[in-house]
Amino acid sequence: METISKIELRNLQIEDYLELRASMIEAYSGIEDAPWKEHEIKKLLSIFPQGQLVVLADEKVVGCALSLIIDDKDIDDNHTYEEITGNYTFSTHNPSGDIMYGIDVFIHPKYRGLRLGRRLYDKRKELAEQLNIKAIMFAGRIPNYSKYAEEISPKQYIEKVRMKELFDPVLAFQLSNDFHVKKIMKNYLEGDTHSLDYAVLMEWNNIYYDKSPKLINSEKSIVRLGLIQWQMRPLKNLDALFEQAEFFIDAVSGYGSDFALFPELFTAPLMADYNHLNEADAIRELAKYTEPIYQKFQEFAISYNINIITGSMPNIIDGNLYNCGFLCKRDGSSEMYTKIHITPNEVAHWGMKGGDVIKTFDTDCGKIGIIICYDVEFPELSRLMADEGMQILFVPFLTDTQNGYTRVKSCAQARAIENECYVAIAGCVGNLPRVNNMDIQYAQAAVLTPSDFAFPNNGIKAEATPNTEMTLLVDVNIDLLKELHEHGSVRILKDRRTDLYEIKKK
Structure with a gap:
């Protein structure tokens, strides 16, 4: 091959x-x-x-x-x-x-x-x-x-x-x-x-065939999302991680998913071999796996004809430690995104730095945004992305307790409403007893929507079983967002008072 x-x-x-x-x-x-x-x-x-x-x-x-x-x-x-x-x-x-x-x-x-x-x-x-x-x-x-x-x-x-x-x-x-x-x-x-x-x-x-010819929308309006709720488990080596990842990619692509979303820092089990080191040194050792993981996921994206959002991994750039992920597109191209806002824990234990690039990504399913965990609690990021035409916001996250998860989900739901977009969130579940600072996790993957008549009353399109390894497959209709933007009960993006305030990149 x-x-x-x-x-x-x-x-x-x-x-x-x-x-x-x-x-x-x-x-x-x-x-x-x-x-x-x-x-x-x-x-x-x-x-x-x-x-x-x-x-x-x-x-x-x-x-x-x-x-x-x-x-x-x-x-x-x-x-x-x-x-x-x-x-x-x-x-x-x-x-x-x-x-x-x-x-x-x-x-x-x-x-x-x-x-x-x-x-x-x-x-x-x-x-x-x-x-x-x-x-x-x-x-x-x-x-x-x-x-x-x-x-x-x-x-x-x-x-x-x-x-x-x-x-x-x-x-x-x-x-x-x-x-x-x-x-x-x-x-x-x-x-x-x-x-x-x-x-x-x-x-x-062709099940859509009609003897009375009519125009059929050639633009893709239904996008299928595959969210992976990843179980933290001991892994012997990198090949074991690839085997588990390919299992999920194969599963969601088999159902025709356009995207596969992995959680934040789902590669952490590989850090068990470095538990004898202090936390800052251990995660830098984990960062050595990032390049081969990225290359393998690019291969998976092509082979399984699916756009893969790789969650996030530690990445050393010019001697500095960042929390980065990759959008591996099924056409073979890829782009990197970096966590902008770093939690106090990540700074204290790992010495991480925040990224400085805010951008959206063009895909064969429209324009998307990707932000990592804590970033979703800062509404300015996704608003800037919405101004660039973002329709789906992906949020890979990692939370250890239920209250941490509640912050992520509640803010993600707010981002869906205020930016008239879909928000997909996916995290890790289970325990890692032999990895310091990564020992417990809590998650419930979900796809969240704006709140109007065309969407679920509670703003939740679908959600996974809490703290259980599984996939969540969800169809989202992009045309509904267009309808909401023009004719919704409220039109949040249109009704902003830009004569009084505005948000812009520096």
């Missing part, structure tokens, strides 16, 4: 052809005449440009998905690949049709395992919804069938793959992406010896 720093998914351009061809040769090794010709790609781009997708890793084309639109009545269940593509002329394309037909999907072998194919499939589904397309169809190869052909029929093979008794890399992937088997076809793709010329006609149905 290649190490990459940036992922981009966009429409194919003719300038991509040489890289596309090189990746396709690698992806279809052993299949003669596999690469598309340049004139064929030009034709696809001329008739259906939005249906041709590529995924880039560090600006190199490493995957592709090509599609046509075909009318349902024109599809014969026993068609061949040549027939469905009009003998590679794409004369079968019908802009008024109701089926998006996938004629190719591939990922360069060196970039498999990063779930890039899933991104292409998800983008196809999104496009189908935007275009009010009834279904997506394609005929998938079954390249492992030749190994079992003497023992079982194609129908039995498909069932065994579906029940996970056998593995087929193509079919298993398609089934996991909500496609169902429509028909087994023979002689679909001439020369596909691995599949013995068999193919499986697959279909995904």
Whole structure:
């Protein structure tokens, strides 16, 4: 698997052809005449440009998905690949049709395992919804069938793959992406010896399809948040922390979460090996893990296609100790944030310093803010972020007692109301008897909302069970915030007396 720093998914351009061809040769090794010709790609781009997708890793084309639109009545269940593509002329394309037909999907072998194919499939589904397309169809190869052909029929093979008794890399992937088997076809793709010329006609149905075409909002309005209520437990080493973290990332991404939020200082169990040192020296030893943890979480963000907010970790910059975290985006980019306000305890025991940068972050789900624990008790920070268009405020926290947690939650709820935004909070739970100054924790993760008719009466969208390790998965509707801002019972951001006062950054 290649190490990459940036992922981009966009429409194919003719300038991509040489890289596309090189990746396709690698992806279809052993299949003669596999690469598309340049004139064929030009034709696809001329008739259906939005249906041709590529995924880039560090600006190199490493995957592709090509599609046509075909009318349902024109599809014969026993068609061949040549027939469905009009003998590679794409004369079968019908802009008024109701089926998006996938004629190719591939990922360069060196970039498999990063779930890039899933991104292409998800983008196809999104496009189908935007275009009010009834279904997506394609005929998938079954390249492992030749190994079992003497023992079982194609129908039995498909069932065994579906029940996970056998593995087929193509079919298993398609089934996991909500496609169902429509028909087994023979002689679909001439020369596909691995599949013995068999193919499986697959279909995904668009539940939003309406025979009476209507505009479908193409802008993402529902954002799913995955909050991780992390149990403090002894960890043998860094790999044990990665294993636990990946378990939660896998879980929340499996439910389609756009964000995973970890708590403040959730890496503290690794400090147990330094309990013989004084507290200030011990946390500086913990800070040595921050860079490899950051790098690993960047990999997780790409692999699991999720934006990860890494809570916070001690970080030494120019000899000074800070409480920092990272926003690891699923496109491979990342940004750092730093705790601004340091508690008296953090100063007395660890000698921490506060950061000096106040900013918001642009993501594929809109503009967000991130502040750490004590910061939420200072309303100026989030108000400055709201003025920059923040819609979701994330607050990783760590509190040892219930009264400390009450301060964080109460202030977070106030920030949601006064800034007309959602606030997501997540903390650590449990005990760490062998780590000084980190021995007990209390938390209850929650997503808090403004208080108006479109939101819960108590201003709480959802909350976790107190002091229990778990995840909290919550959908938030960004369009409701827009409606509140313009037509709410009260309009706090609009009604400020800026003629009398204002808050600004220095």
